[in-house]
Amino acid sequence: MTGEAEPGSIVHNAVERVEQNLSLRPDEAERLFRISARVNAGLSVEEILDAVFEEFRPILPYDRMEYAHVGRGGRRLTTAWVRTTYEPVILGVGHIVEHESPFKEIADPDAPPYLENDVVGYAEHQGIDHPARHLAAEGIRAVLSCPMLVNGEAIGMLFIASRSEVFDDRHIRLIRYVAAQIAGAIAQSLLREELEERNDELEHIHRERAAFIAAISHELRNPLTSVVGLSATLRDSMGQLDDEEVDLLMGILARESVEVAGIVDDLLTVARQDVGRLEISPQIIDLRTESASIAEVWRDADRSISINGDPTPAWADPLRVRQILRNLVSNAFKYGGGQIRIEIGSSGGFSSVEVVDDGPGVAEEDRDRIFEMYGTSSGSRGQGEAVGLGLAVSRRLAEAMDGTLSYRYEDGMSRFVLLLPRSKS
16 A cells, blocks of 8 residues: 655655765755755745855855856856855955856856865966955955856856865765755745836836826916916907907917927927937027027016027027927026026037026025926925926937036026037037
């Protein structure tokens, strides 16, 4: 009569096989079997390696253990984890070794583990930046390494090193066993971590999209409300308004309509750039002419815009330059003071347009953030609210035309500075 083996006998037989194959004492074989079960219990990569470091030291005479990730077709090793019994550690996490051809021990799964029992002597013949030099400086005497294979492919390398002992054939068999036992667990842990990172990224994208939609809705609501309200007023009260009042309302309606069109234009710009279809058609333009066309939109506003500077050429897309200037002037009207002007000039191979206002400045720590999508300013300018798409889109457009867009605050004035190539390079 046959029956299933008892769990206890299965464990006992497994321990005996490990003991025989690796020439271990019973307590050593049992330790190996126990740690093998533990590392396959869903631990993180760091937890697996920390457990291995602690548990195997009574069997393997090492003072240092290192795990290096394999990348770039088996040609790159990047140290991802290190534990030692001593300080300081010279060859630490982040160290990269690259070869023009794949590492022998990685390219050939049947190759024996790498063994060097005279690290100091070997290091004397290597360059000053060679890893052996750093290990010798840490007091390492012997190094033993083995590829960690999953389905015949190396995912990493496991290194052990000793400051006092040398390694032999028994240690080689042991390191092979250890590497084989933990390779699969590390691969699974890396996959879990990658999935968690991607899940976090998706959640971040979801939150960003929700914030983006909310911000767009808010940004569109104000000018659209004005357009709807003013249109209704003109429709219902046209006979009761004099010419001056009609002109005033029509001017406001025109500006708010331009604002809505500008926001939609910015949205389309972002969408086109994200899919790689943003078109830039540069030509020689006059920055004063382009600035005047933008200032004309605000000619009936409560604040006028002055333009200083002579006609100045630039190699740029006129449509995109006007889009940038519209955003900068709109920003000045929203957050600036009573004085707004456009200054035109040139220096070296670049022409410049500066939109200047005497409103409150942007806090120094926020001066890059305002160029991010819906970045905020903690200073009084913008009052901590999102500054919208305009500045972020404008910087992208400037860079797409080989120019720059920056901000500075000096002498009580906020200055947004657009630099563009003066001529075709």
